[in-house]
Amino acid sequence: MIPAIFRVEERNEEFAGTVTLRIRGEAREVPTEFNPGQFNMLYAFGTGEIPISMSGSPADGNGYIHTIRSHGFVSRALADLRVGDAVGVRGPFGRGWPLDQAAGKEVLVIAGGLGMAPLRSLIYRLLSGTPEVSRLRVLYGARRPQEMLFLTELEYWSRRMELILSVDHAEGEWPGHIGVITGPLDKAEIDPDNTIAFLCGPEVMMRFCIQVLTAKALPESAIFLSMERNMKCATGHCGHCQWGPNFICKNGPVFCYEGIRRWFDIRAL
Amino acid sequence: MQEFVLQAEHLEVLIQVVRSEGFQLMGPVVRNGAITYDEISTASDLPRGWGDEQEKGYYRVSRNDSGAYFAYAVGVGSWKQFLQLPRRKVWEAHKKDDAMDILEVLDEVPARAFLGVRSCDLHAIAIQDRVFAEGQYRNENYARRRQNILLIAVNCTTPAATCFCTVMNTGPKVTTPTDLTMTEVIDHKEHYFVIRSESQRGREILKQLPLSSLEERHSLAEEQALQAAVQKMQEGPRKFDSAGVKELLYRNYDSPVWDQVAERCLSCANCTMACPTCFCSTVEDTTDLTGEHAERWERWDSCFTGDFSYISGGSVRASTRSRYRQWMTHKLATWHDQFDTSGCVGCGRCITWCPVGIDLTEEVQRIQQLDKTL
Known part of the structure; x- marks a missing residue:
């Protein structure tokens, strides 16, 4: 699964180091429906890919909105994108809010x-x-x-x-x-x-x-x-986001507390 | 199912028939002082007269005078190296001014035959099938490599001291789908293979071989060889009760055994690399000096590394205790909930290749004993 190319259409700095991007598919037919709580894998050219949840309205239909805090290499590269810059997108992934x-x-x-x-x-x-x-x-x-x-x-x-x-x-x-x-x-x-x-x-x-x-x-x-864990693939294959028997990427990221309480209580799981 | 006897001197015919059918034949070879898997062009590439000695943190190949082709337990690497590549390029990306494009790398997948697959490793392949090809998402790279593999299994009559397939119910006798299944028998002066076809492709190959009919004495000798293997494992030290291990580990996240094992474990990741079912991977993104060409590579990763669980703020599993617990609990417990099977096939590779000789079967038994006393 390779990323689709999107472009930054709007960039808004929320506060120092945290930006909200509106991105739109370069090929206009790229569907951008999602359920609140789902996430995309955003690819910054040559730097890497990280999971970022959608922060916009699911009814928007006008691309995706993502809010990114600059923290590591990839999030910094994404937060540094300017209007018109290209970004890779795979998704949406995961289960959202019920x-x-x-x-x-x-x-x-x-x-x-x-x-x-x-x-x-x-x-x-x-x-x-x-x-x-x-x-x-x-x-x-x-x-x-x-x-x-x-x-x-x-x-x-x-x-x-x-x-x-x-x-x-x-x-x-x-x-x-x-x-x-x-x-x-x-x-x-x-x-x-x-x-x-x-x-x-x-x-x-x-x-x-x-x-x-x-x-x-x-x-x-x-x-x-x-929940949040390290993720590389978002499709349950890379193993990184395992949390007890759960894969955060495909069984989550949204969980009902009743189902995961025993895992939530274990440190360094 | 058709069953026959193939005289050992005709093994070469089998190899050449498989190759002439267009398969690249992979099988056991002696390389760098170990039995590994690589391309086979002739029967003389096989480790004839070689065996292996395996113990905790110990591996040696050794000569034997049996003349057997498959008188070892399992190879050092596993077949996963041909299905989930240790390293592969995933995509190439190009950027010029404002334009970016990403091209998926789809390499040629050769039609391959695996010769000498043990029952434990057949189970391991079936487990990886569940992980990569039978879930919500399909890993196309794995699925493409996997789909046309011709499986030629060889029943294991020579388990190593580290083997515990009888505990995990994965061997030594092949019971899962293959194309051909063989048993090597050396009985007095006779040296032959009992060979069975389990698929249409297997039958097509059998048609081209100089076979003789299977007589009762052949079946008997085969059964005896397999029984001896079972007995050897049952009398060995690595026999434990695997029933209820999932529940055992689920109620022992706080066991002091994790602290004890963490004092010895180097967090080196050898066990995960040697394991035929461990499937974790990571990606590396690079650019060239112009900054216009980027590549993404996927490579095997291990839950024993520090950055495996890194999220903003630090590693979730910062301690060796939490990493060993994750690995073993995943293998023997959470795997059941994820893929409806154990993640362990009892091949013993993690025991052999642990540089400090940590033995998973001992650790399970330690937790079992402590669990009983509490």
Whole structure:
């Protein structure tokens, strides 16, 4: 499976080192449908290929939107791409968020840092009304206010959903919460029989959030989280993303907590 | 199924018939002081009169005076080197100004025959088939190489001390699909092969061979040779109860045995390279000095390397303990959930090629014993 050639049509620096790219297939017939929570393998010429989830609207149909933090060689090369530059794309891969299970429920979206990227696709979808949900709450934690993704858009949406922001550190005026995300999560009242939670962020953050959720009697079957591991092929052949019996690339990246709890509790798995 | 006797002096005829059918014939050869697999053009390329001695961290080829062609256990490498190439170019990419294009590298796949495949290695090939060709995604590079292989198996009557196929239910007698299956028998002054065709292609080849009919004494001698192999393994030290090993390992992620083995394990990856089912790979991307031409190469990788599990922030499996646990638990436990089969065929290569002599069967038994006492 070789990458299709895409071009950068729009580049937006979210904050230093993190960019959002809109990319479009060079051959216009390249389909770009995906399910929120899925990912593509993005190839930076001569440097390598990494998994990056879609952060745009699944209804867009106008290429893909990816948000990339410059960290290693490949992500740096991708983040350095300019409008008009070519990028290789394989995908979409993996299982996304279980939208069918959100229908009619109170949806709790919990994002940490860059974990907002695959969750924004989900928010787009839920705001579009398919499936219809009875309530949408978004809890978003980041290190600092300057490192919050899509803030303008999230605040604009806050007329149609509840938005709770939290940062580890803030200087000057900051209307949101300061501290870890479990603070506001702890205060949120949750109807355990009618709530579904979607989490993406650092593993340690998800671990603590799940503790709070289960303490509030939310069943493990109503908690979904997106996992990250090293990936080379995305097709279950390279072996890198194994996590217990799971291949993150094809069995995930989104898992129901009930099914993976025993693996989630094992360190260095 | 048709069964016959092929006199040992006519093995050359079999080899030439297979070659004349257009197959590149791969089989065992003695090279660099070891039995390895390579191209065979004549019966004299085979390791006639050679055997192997294998123990923990020990391998020697040795002369024997039996005159047998297949009097060793298993070769050093495995057949996977011909199906999942150790290194291959995946694509070439070109970039000029704004334009980029990527070309898939599809190399010529020769029609190949494998001669002398043991039952354990047949199981290993079947396991890799599940990994690469029978899942949600198909690995075309593997599938193209695999699809036309002519399999000529030779029943194993000479297991090494490291062998434990009887424990893993993968041998020594061939029970999985092949084209031809043979058993080498040396009985008093007679030296022959019992040969069976298991496919249309196998029957076509049999038609061209100088065969004689299979008599009861031949079957009896064959059965005795196979029984002796079974007995040798059952009396050896590498007999353990493989039933319930998956559940055993699933409840022993915290076993102190992992700490003990980590004190000896060098995390060198030899076991994974020697293993006929280990399938992990990585990719390397390079450019030339102009920056306009790039290549992607795939090569075997190992869960024992540090960067195998690297994600932003560091390696998930930073310790040798976690890497050995991953390897052995994958092989004997999670593999069942992933591919509905064990990942171990009992060929013993990981034991032989471990430079510090770590023996997977000992480690399993150690965990079993500790599990019982808790």
